[in-house]
Amino acid sequence: MPRSLKTPLGRFRFIGILEGISYLVLLGIAMPLKYLAGWPHAVKVVGWAHGVLFIAYLVALIAVTIDRRWSLIRVIVAFIASLVPFGTFWLESRLKKEEQAVS
Template structure:
């Protein structure tokens, strides 16, 4: 994974991956620890981290929207991708392919 943190798109792609990982950790590790092992602290910690990353994702989405002049439809797709498990990974792969095509 090669992210250029100098561009809004590069920052958005990186934050999207981190947000997606935090979402999967919350759903796949922290929540089972809370409900199956009786350890609610896991959800508190991972949930907080995921919340911060989700807000960062939304801020990065706004930034890339204005920088790249994305359509409202594209913004909605990017937002919905953050709500679906593995959605940000799917979006990142599409953005990476698109970025590679514009560079070529």
């Protein structure tokens, strides 16, 4: 297992990237396939995967909040980042910069 996945923060960052990718695939590929090509199955499959990743993101957010004692504001920002397209990528870059500043 990669070293970064052994910590709650590392797992949160990894799941955040996957959740962000699934959200963009849902919005940018599956939804157009449903509405422009008449293929609703794409939304069903990608939507299900995104839903699972979103729940995993929330669980990882709770774990990292407990581990790092994140403030309520930080938790809210992390939650909102999951609702905005490209938000999890923005959050990942901020967390990476913070980690590099500490090292």
